Amino acid sequence: xxxxxxxxxxxxxxxxxxxxxxxxxxxxxxxxxxxxxxxxxxxxxxxxxxxxxxxxxxxxxxxxxxxxxxxxxxxxxxxxxxxxxxxxxxxxxxxxxxxxxxxxxxxxxxxxxxxxxxxxxxxxxxxxxxxxxxxxxxxxxxxxxxxxxxxxxxxxxxxxxxxxxxxxxxxxxxxxxxxxxxxxxxxxxxxxxxxxxxxxxxxxxxxxxxxxxxxxxxxxxxxxxxxxxxxxxxxxxxxxxxxxxxxxxxxxxxxxxxxxxxxxxxxxxxxxxxxxxxxxxxxxx
Amino acid sequence: xxxxxxxxxxxxxxxxxxxxxxxxxxxxxxxxxxxxxxxxxxxxxxxxxxxxxxxxxxxxxxxxxxxxxxxxxxxxxxxxxxxxxxxxxxxxxxxxxxxxxxxxxxxxxxxxxxxxxxxxxxxxxxxxxxxxxxxxxxxxxxxxxxxxxxxxxxxxxxxxxxxxxxxxxxxxxxxxxxxxxxxxxxxxxxxxxxxxxxxxxxxxxxxxxxxxxxxxxxxxxxxxxxxxxxxxxxxxxxxxxxxxxxxxxxxxxxxxxxxxxxxxxxxxxxxxxxxx
Numbered sequence: 001x002x003x004x005x006x007x008x009x010x011x012x013x014x015x016x017x018x019x020x021x022x023x024x025x026x027x028x029x030x031x032x033x034x035x036x037x038x039x040x041x042x043x044x045x046x047x048x049x050x051x052x053x054x055x056x057x058x059x060x061x062x063x064x065x066x067x068x069x070x071x072x073x074x075x076x077x078x079x080x081x082x083x084x085x086x087x088x089x090x091x092x093x094x095x096x097x098x099x100x101x102x103x104x105x106x107x108x109x110x111x112x113x114x115x116x117x118x119x120x121x122x123x124x125x126x127x128x129x130x131x132x133x134x135x136x137x138x139x140x141x142x143x144x145x146x147x148x149x150x151x152x153x154x155x156x157x158x159x160x161x162x163x164x165x166x167x168x169x170x171x172x173x174x175x176x177x178x179x180x181x182x183x184x185x186x187x188x189x190x191x192x193x194x195x196x197x198x199x200x201x202x203x204x205x206x207x208x209x210x211x212x213x214x215x216x217x218x219x220x221x222x223x224x225x226x227x228x229x230x231x232x233x234x235x236x237x238x239x240x241x242x243x244x245x246x247x248x249x250x251x252x253x254x255x256x257x258x259x260x261x262x263x264x265x266x267x268x269x270x271x272x273x274x275x276x277x278x279x280x281x282x283x284x285x
Numbered sequence: 286x287x288x289x290x291x292x293x294x295x296x297x298x299x300x301x302x303x304x305x306x307x308x309x310x311x312x313x314x315x316x317x318x319x320x321x322x323x324x325x326x327x328x329x330x331x332x333x334x335x336x337x338x339x340x341x342x343x344x345x346x347x348x349x350x351x352x353x354x355x356x357x358x359x360x361x362x363x364x365x366x367x368x369x370x371x372x373x374x375x376x377x378x379x380x381x382x383x384x385x386x387x388x389x390x391x392x393x394x395x396x397x398x399x400x401x402x403x404x405x406x407x408x409x410x411x412x413x414x415x416x417x418x419x420x421x422x423x424x425x426x427x428x429x430x431x432x433x434x435x436x437x438x439x440x441x442x443x444x445x446x447x448x449x450x451x452x453x454x455x456x457x458x459x460x461x462x463x464x465x466x467x468x469x470x471x472x473x474x475x476x477x478x479x480x481x482x483x484x485x486x487x488x489x490x491x492x493x494x495x496x497x498x499x500x501x502x503x504x505x506x507x508x509x510x511x512x513x514x515x516x517x518x519x520x521x522x523x524x525x526x527x528x529x530x531x532x533x534x535x536x537x538x539x540x541x542x543x544x545x546x547x548x549x550x551x552x553x554x555x556x557x558x559x560x561x
Contacts, residue, residue: 178526
């Protein structure tokens with residue numbers, strides 16, 4: 001199972017003076033079960049790219065498909081394929097609308113034509129996945145929740161659709177460090193238990209390094225780097241800085257220690273490993 | 286020296302969607318002095334944004350008082366003056382743009398208070414120069430990057446004559462380069478033009494650049510001090526849903542393992558020097 005982009009280009013407002021090619025001839029395959037981070041500066045084309053991945057935008061050239069089904073088609077099959085790719089937009093809490101958390105999460109599954117019993121099962125499961133206690137929160141107004149809880153409620157609405165792929169556009173923007181960690185604990189549990197594919201757009205190098213297995217760096221509408229996050233952060237620092245990106249703090253700390261003469265192995269990509277290594281060198285337990 | 290902002294027993298109570306009384310701010314006593322660069326950190330819901338909205342009278346105290354340049358925010362006659370003195374920049378750059386051309390956007394505020402044309406042109410030019418956006422004066426704001434849009438919003442407050450700028454998570458939606466641009470701009474305005482800066486953020490690496498860091502928790506000031514003092518309190522920060530910088534966490538862990546390190550290590554360079 002995979003989402004495939006085959007020579008996809010996307011142009012906004014073609015044939016007008018405002019014509020802008022946001023994605024240029026991108027070919028890409030993402031398997032179910034992958035966790036892919038997409039990074040790139042504002043205006044690099046990453047949001048346009050992910051919206052081509054779930055059929056919200058249809059390629060100007062080339063094709064986007066899920067298991068061979070063209071996502072821009074008008075057939076029932078194409079519609080079903082699009083429904084298998086869930087999308088959580090930036091600040092999803094702005095899209096909460098119902099009077100209770102239950103009604104909000106139930107909106108999607110109900111539109112699938114499920115019975116009310118089946119809907120309730122979906123809502124319970126989805127709320128459990130995002131760590132919102134059903135009895136406490138289901139009857140409450142989504143607008144009385146904290147920022148982090150609102151975001152989880154909004155994500156539950158997408159999870160309740162049982163997607164095979166989940167696209168997250170900056171899921172942690174505006175959250176405090178504690179809420180960020182909680183949110184990712186839940187996303188990782190979902191990822192592992194259901195084996196879905198996750199595609200995450202992020203401005204946080206720390207999150208890309210910590211959670212993703214594969215990272216795409218987008219610049220001027222093209223994929224300029226595609227590989228394991230650790231390898232890219234180790235080998236492509238210059239390229240990342242030129243593209244308006246950065247490297248995670250642990251790489252900077254390791255560099256600072258090296259400048260002061262500590263001889264650390266080249267491949268340190270994780271704070272725990274670095275701490276253990278520093279302790280070893282300093283003869284600490 | 287007179288404080289730019291002074292709150293006494295500031296309390297803010299509101300009724301939420303489930304009809305509960307919520308105390309968002311609980312007796313805050315605070316002074317922010319002219320020319321200070323203050324960062325405010327705290328978990329979601331700790332009251333940071335509510336506090337910031339009291340600084341230019343977008344919200345009014347339920348109890349207690351807020352004075353800006355000695356003017357009480359509860360006096361309606363003071364509101365115009367207060368809002369000219371303290372500018373606000375919000376999280377989402379796209380929600381703050383009102384015009385189709387950068388210089389018109391910056392001119393919007395001062396034009397509304399009746400600044401004469403000649404003076405207006407001068408103010409807009411100076412404000413755009415101060416944020417390094419003069420080359421973009423005739424550009425369309427919606428085509429700019431996030432960092433550039435936020436700098437245009439900052440220029441808007443400068444053109445209005447604000448000597449105090451309050452930024453509520455100005456970098457939450459920006460890429461790493463945009464984040465660096467905003468921090469650089471605010472430090473420069475603080476140093477060169479003595480603009481008082483109140484900078485709310487979830488990025489501890491940004492708060493480290495302030496002179497004073499205020500930590501909010503459940504509507505109260507949990508503790509405050511220099512970045513060195515605040516960010517050395519590694520486990521207390523974690524209990525509040527926050528995070529110390531990596532170097533401070535390392536120093537904390539290494540000390541636990543018996544390393545003798547000086548107090549107040551918060552940057553990578555300080556840690557590297559102490560271990561060398």
